[in-house]
Amino acid sequence: MHVIGTGLIGTSIGLALTSVGVDVTLEDQSETSAALARDLGAGRTTGEVRPGLVVVAGPPDVSPRLVLGALERWPEAVVTDVTSVKQVVLLDLIRSGVPIDRYLGSHPMAGRERSGAISARADLFTGRAWVLCPHDGSDPSATALVARLAQATGAAVTTLSPQEHDEAVAAVSHVPQVAASLVAARLEHLSDHAIGLAGPGVRDVTRIAASDPGLWTQILSGNAPAVAA
Template identity: 55%
Template sequence: MVESRLTGSVRVVGVGLLGTSIGLGLRERGVDVILADASPTHLRIAIDYGAGRQAAAGDEPQLIVVCVPPDVTARVVAAELEAYPHATVTDVASVKLAPLRELRASGADVSRYVGTHPMAGAERGGPLSGRADLFLGRPWVVAAHDGISYQRGSAIDDLILDLGATLVEMTPEEHDRSVALVSHVPQVVSSLMARRLIDAPHAAVNLAGQGIRDVTRIAASDPELWVQILGANAAAVAGILNLYRDDLTRLIETLEAPEAVGASRRLAEELAGGNAGVARIPGKHGLDRRYAQLVVMVDDTPGELARLLGEIGEADVNLEDLRLEHSPGAQIGFASIAVVPERLAHLIEWLSTRGWRIAG
């Protein structure tokens, strides 16, 4: 067991996906984790899952992590600050400016509070979705403010490092503008695209491939939670969507007159701009490195995917990414494999000689 940087117990309020994952990760380091939740059922599940213990009289946590929905974050943080006057308190809500403003307006002791936001999660929440490794290698923003000292904030830094995340410092304003671009607007775009499928002909939906699955994956997220998130960061999200609307208008005008002089060039420039934007997204371990792709046909029978992964390992090739797609009406799937470019030819030859069918 790796020793924790934290010296005292940690109280986690709210045992959904993030709260349970924090508890599981800290328990692996031997930290005394105290769990609390408004739902007795969720609390029992998280405790049975091994994420921590129930609160007891006399608990004096070093750190309190509030993991509740955005619309009640400030209220719960204020209550925890009052109930535990010696503890440092943080939260993991996906907006940072609104809770801080609400706490200041209420007169709460923000000298013991700083908001944070781990850039990790899943489409499904709840304690059963919790994972001890959820935060490994993921950015975790600390939205510091002038009212908290470095000494107070050090416990939060220790929490983030204990869970294997990468600490990123931002102001609350910088954070909210940033997540509007890379998280909140993508959720809106994904949901609107998925809505187009509601009345689509079955014949069209049956053609759905990896492209539409990629675009609409996060559209399966909890609508109630996203109403709160978008409402709390409405101005920043609306600003980006206005720019996006301008982009769409420009593209629509080009497509409505595809034979016009310069239309093909304008269309190519829009698409090339997308290439340039994707190239800026950090890859594995934070590297801006593009990977080579190959597609392998995999029979839809037990053990075939495991055999493929095993033989990739035997080829001494590191698998950078893997995506699966099934062919409608056929007992076959397509495994899209990402590897570093210099290993691509070797892997294709290796798999081909072992009978794998390379589709692309």
């Protein structure tokens, strides 16, 4: 299996799969990030790369390009992306005109407020939902292969259409992220004395506000209609 993108999610996938004996190769535009993921035990960065499955674990704004590139580089491989929005990736691929029967969008519902390979964990997906998002042209064998990937990480597989997925995550993930950020912004200018009055409820509400703002800008932009609904 080949992972493109060695941030939190890509490296965690590599760690989970290497722990059960899967041969994982790693790739990232940052050689430093790929080397860190390798040193953590998420896979190898050298040797032959002939994957049966490619996982694109990049941010939403580059995922369509990375998926398209993977489909062209490995014409026999199944390709999945694990970004938080599914319709924008699928629509970009449809517009490109390439055959997409080997592509299946998916999304592990797991993460941390800290990003990067250094924050990766082999058990990040254990017991968490991993959503498969087949489209009208999906090859059933591609769906089955991505399902086995998710199960190998310890995740619980569920299936939604790309539209159903985006609507669901808007409600349970994206809107709560916006709410947490708004609450945190309201607290920014309070005095230390006022902040000292806060209880654990405030910490719970604002914990995820520490997540990468650049990544969340891309996610919210890509799923804006569902978030605004």
